Amino acid sequence: MNDLVLTGDRPTGPLHLGHYFGSLANRVALQDRYPMYVLIADYQVITDRDLPGEIQRNITGLLLDYLAIGLDPAKVTIFQHSAVPELNQLLLPFLSLVSVAELQRNPTVKDEIAHSSQQAVSGLMFTYPVHQAADILFCKGTLVPVGKDQLPHVEVTRLVARRFNERYGEVFPLPEAMMGAQPSLKGLDGGKMSKSRGNAIALSATEDETAALIRKARTDSERLITFEEERRPEVANLLTLAGLCLGRPPQELAAEIGDGGAVALKKLVTEAVNEFLRPIRERRAEHTESDVRQLLAEGNRRARERAIVTLDEVRAAMGF
Template identity: 65%
Template sequence: MNSFSATLARSESLRSDVSARPHRYRILTGERPTGPLHLGHYFGTVAERVRLHNLGVDTVIVLADYQVITDRDAIGAVRRNVYGAVLDYLAAGIDPNKATIFTHSSVPALNQLLLPFLSLVTEAELHRKPTVKAELAASGRALSGLLLTYPVHQAADILFCKGNLVPVGKDNLPHIELTRTIARRFNERYGDVFPEPQALLTASPEVPGLDGRKMSKSYGNAIGLSMTADETAAAIRRTPTDSQRTITFDPEKRPGVSALLTTAALCSGIDEDRLAAGIGAAGAGALKKLTTDAVNDFLAPHRLLRAELASAPDYVREVLRDGNFRANEIAARTLGEVHAAMGTEYL
């Protein structure tokens, strides 16, 4: 059995145990607040973390605002993006009384873990990480120290709260392995402090953008969770398709048409080929209307609750303030254990 097959088998066993004994687990998950969350985020990560949260898994969500600047010159509209993400988490079903939602920059003790953690990895190990390679290629400029150490930041995010379960896609497995390596090396050198987190592989679908490429804010092809129904209709209406009137699902030859079919399929629960057959020769106009209706129907409850929450900005700020307070308490305890293990307590 190859390494990925073994990981997949472990993940399936782990999934069963999580369902049976959710209170044994704490997940760390989150994202960089580089812009509004979109359908790709929802189907890719948000829906799975809500599922685990509803099972009773202790849920910690980081909005990694410091990591926004790993591949850009400025932090941008990070405050607006952070509050927007909190709104989307709450509207999707995260209960702030049971989950901890916090911002990276608000927890100094978490970031202090970087120093001992950096001593446990080599430069070559960091250069090999796929995210570092991908971000470097996308940025088109010299590798910064922050970008090079990005995987160690992720390890600190997971280990500060002693997360033992990390829901990830296949592409992020190398980061979980490095986190496990850091935890193991720390424990071997200083004594047992950290668990070695396990990866829970998610079978989340890749949501195509409106142009057939991966849905991304940077491509301008995303359907934002915060968009209105009219804005969604306008975005879908502008989507390029092709001159063939009969609608068929063929991602390679008909990326625009196929992207709309996949979007409608995810939102309606009806597969692409059935949707295409239902439209037949009615053309791109009928496809765009079907997709618009599917997306707007699917997002209507989310948008309604989100709007209600947005009308009470003090509540949203309170959620984040409480989450930051809890995260600081957790990080302070962990850092205290680290200092004790390393012999750097001076009280």
């Protein structure tokens, strides 16, 4: 069986530079090596919140971000979770293969429950890993790019696939997690980079918005700029960001700035980020919301075709 990549995002807001260097750049590279499905996980938005927010606006923004970074709809299938009902029908037989105790032990679910904004933890939160198993297995994905915190979900998917095959016959491959060397990039306030914390530079940010965010970034009182991740984390983070955008070592940039202080550092970072985002902004401007809707409709159609075939195989294997 040829390898196939499954990856995706929840439409909860604009993607940012942390997403780009953490996973999106890798997707652009992978699209030339493997068939790829990119999931817009709209149903999964309500796993840890009571309302989905501006869901349609966020879906459109997510698609524009994908096109802007260089994902090619001719090479990848971009689709919306809720538009493929056959995918969700796989959830029922898959849930029968996993115990409640196994779901409760999942460390990623525990962490997500701890940070949930819901008034009470929903049943959907506990079944989240099995829902992700359906996302991966409906297209028979074999390679799943993930961060370390998502490894338990891939293990649940492998467990579901293995138990289904043992009980009903060989239908699913056992997917493998793809662990890339993801750079450590914090938010501009020194905390975890997050859409909701306002400490990230969105891929859709204008030059002026980018400059304003970097001006407010935390540094320290020392004038000489040095790259010391432990002692000067805020300065090191800005140097890392500039280094990623310029393709240069942060230590080299620190030496160039020397005793220019925070003003020179932020000037360099602003220029580096804006130059890096310039082609992304240009590609984004080439597309309209009408284009995006047409591309998504085509991706949904292709994903449904694949899901129907897989669901038919599952029903046949189970004797329905």
